[in-house]
Amino acid sequence: MAETRDADEIFKEFKEHSIAEFFKKNRQMLGYSGMVRSLVTVVHEYVTNNLDACEEANILPNIEVRIKETGENKYSVYVADNGPGIPKKYIGKALGTVLAGTKFHRYMQQRGQQGIGGSGCTLFALTTTGKPIWIKSSTGSSKTYTCRLSMDLVKNAPIIDEYRETDENFKGLVVEGEFAEVKYENSDHGVYEYLRRTALANPHAQIKLIGPDGRENVFIRAVMQMPPRPKPAKPHPLGLSVNDLLDFARVSDSRKISSFLVDTFARLTSNKVDELKTLCKDVDFDKKPGALSWSDSETLVKAIKQIKWIAPDSSSIVPIGEEQIKTAIKNILNPEFMNVVERKPAILRGGIPFIVEAAVAYGGNAGYSSEQGSSGAILRFANRAPLLFDAGNCAITEAVKSIDWKRYNIDMENQPVSVFVNVSSVYVPYAGVGKEAIAKEEEVIQEIKLAVQEAARGVQGFIRGKQHVSFEANRYKTTMRYAKQLAKDLSEITGDKEEDIHQNIEKLILKHYPHFKKSMEEGEGTGEENTSSEQEGER
Numbered sequence: 370m371a372e373t374r375d376a377d378e379i380f381k382e383f384k385e386h387s388i389a390e391f392f393k394k395n396r397q398m399l400g401y402s403g404m405v406r407s408l409v410t411v412v413h414e415y416v417t418n419n420l421d422a423c424e425e426a427n428i429l430p431n432i433e434v435r436i437k438e439t440g441e442n443k444y445s446v447y448v449a450d451n452g453p454g455i456p457k458k459y460i461g462k463a464l465g466t467v468l469a470g471t472k473f474h475r476y477m478q479q480r481g482q483q484g485i486g487g488s489g490c491t492l493f494a495l496t497t498t499g500k501p502i503w504i505k506s507s508t509g510s511s512k513t514y515t516c517r518l519s520m521d522l523v524k525n526a527p528i529i530d531e532y533r534e535t536d537e538n539f540k541g542l543v544v545e546g547e548f549a550e551v552k553y554e555n556s557d558h559g560v561y562e563y564l565r566r567t568a569l570a571n572p573h574a575q576i577k578l579i580g581p582d583g584r585e586n587v588f589i590r591a592v593m594q595m596p597p598r599p600k601p602a603k604p605h606p607l608g609l610s611v612n613d614l615l616d617f618a619r620v621s622d623s624r625k626i627s628s629f630l631v632d633t634f635a636r637l638t639s640n641k642v643d644e645l646k647t648l649c650k651d652v653d654f655d656k657k658p659g660a661l662s663w664s665d666s667e668t669l670v671k672a673i674k675q676i677k678w679i680a681p682d683s684s685s686i687v688p689i690g691e692e693q694i695k696t697a698i699k700n701i702l703n704p705e706f707m708n709v710v711e712r713k714p715a716i717l718r719g720g721i722p723f724i725v726e727a728a729v730a731y732g733g734n735a736g737y738s739s740e741q742g743s744s745g746a747i748l749r750f751a752n753r754a755p756l757l758f759d760a761g762n763c764a765i766t767e768a769v770k771s772i773d774w775k776r777y778n779i780d781m782e783n784q785p786v787s788v789f790v791n792v793s794s795v796y797v798p799y800a801g802v803g804k805e806a807i808a809k810e811e812e813v814i815q816e817i818k819l820a821v822q823e824a825a826r827g828v829q830g831f832i833r834g835k836q837h838v839s840f841e842a843n844r845y846k847t848t849m850r851y852a853k854q855l856a857k858d859l860s861e862i863t864g865d866k867e868e869d870i871h872q873n874i875e876k877l878i879l880k881h882y883p884h885f886k887k888s889m890e891e892g893e894g895t896g897e898e899n900t901s902s903e904q905e906g907e908r
Contacts, residue, residue, distance in 0.1 A: 389523075408553060433579075467485055649665075
């Protein structure tokens with residue numbers, strides 16, 4: 370029988386680890402799983418940071434991505450922007466410390482949320498090639514500086530080497546690193562497709578890609594207007610959990626629970642507090658927020674759900690916008706027809722508002738094309754950032770696939786259709802740290818489904834009209850095909866001129882198909898061109 374071990378002996382192995390060490394061992398959680406996906410993740414993290422920085426500085430983004438093959442499954446990635454740059458004292462924290470940044474603590478919509486992306490790339494470079502990241506930055510008001518950045522993983526701290534300053538006339542940020550265990554691929558999940566979709570959701574950005582083959586691809590800026598800047602906003606009372614309310618109360622500077630509620634939450638006025646007092650007679654609204662108990666919080670949350678509320682303030686959220694989506698889809702997909710829908714703000718758990726935009730595009734370059742024909746495509750986005758992976762775990766996929774497309778005369782298996790969905794929120798409920806799928810929250814799935822169904826109804830009318838015209842055209846051509854033979858037969862029976870009988874038959878046919886009169890007058894679509902040969906074939 371094995372000898373037992375006491376707790377003191379077991380806990381000799383007890384150690385603390387930094388968050389950087391954790392992600393070194395669990396890099397798949399950051400999106401670094403699979404060679405193609407890992408390379409896209411690197412580009413994604415840098416490009417989303419570029420877009421966020423440019424938009425916050427109110428600068429139309431110009432982004433350049435260069436990828437070079439440096440060995441077997443090894444590539445250098447160079448990403449440059451024309452944004453505000455990073456001040457010298459923050460460069461290490463911004464790109465060399467996990468969970469540090471300007472985004473996590475602000476209640477405002479941004480692509481990045483956790484302060485992991487840029488430092489995650491540095492970590493990935495160090496663990497696959499052992500090489501630091503090279504950085505060039507300037508804010509425009511100071512000298513341009515360059516440096517090499519690595520990390521102390523035990524301390525989760527940056528290490529900066531080869532720091533230099535120059536008088537170069539430059540403003541923006543350039544990051545270059547070498548990464549192994551990655552692969553560049555021209556596929557529906559590769560870097561090119563990621564940037565194409567980024568341009569689709571960000572028509573105000575101009576993006577250049579130079580791939581390993583040296584070929585230059587430029588996604589031209591489609592609109593010259595910057596999207597409005599989202600404003601910091603308060604959470605909405607609806608959707609709050611008991612624990613959420615307690616968390617807000619613990620950090621409140623308000624003197625009373627009543628003032629805490631008004632100061633902390635959107636749409637919660639003094640009149641609403643009076644309504645809550647009526648429903649929550651056991652809660653003392655004059656005590657300090659820090660003294661709020663779990664039972665008090667339970668009572669308040671229950672009462673909040675019984676009150677009618679104004680829709681959440683959407684100033685913290687900036688969706689792409691109907692006109693911008695139309696412009697981008699036309700520029701990238703050039704469909705025959707599209708319909709775009711933007712839903713009103715809805716509320717997620719924690720009182721967080723979110724907005725769903727959806728579009729259905731038909732024809733042109735929509736959908737997927739292959740030798741076997743066309744099929745539908747689902748284009749998923751969160752805060753304007755493309756989601757290429759983990760489609761099966763995503764609320765967007767779940768919502769789109771739950772729709773009965775036949776009701777809308779759409780065949781997702783055999784027609785050129787693209788379904789575009791963008792979810793915008795202060796905190797998108799991602800299914801994982803890698804931010805490649807939206808969690809299957811019931812409220813989110815329902816909003817996406819309603820938006821897509823509304824967009825599909827608009828396309829349904831177009832497809833019906835197209836099918837009707839095609840059906841009518843076939844009937845018209847079939848009828849016209851036998852007009853000449855009928856005129857000839859009637860001429861033999863009646864003795865009248867064949868030409869006169871033919872003209873009268875055509876006039877009679879056009880009475881039933883008046884919309885074909887123009888093509889008749891232009892000598893198109895009459896069916897005369899092929900009549901003789903077709904009749905000969907039938908004989």
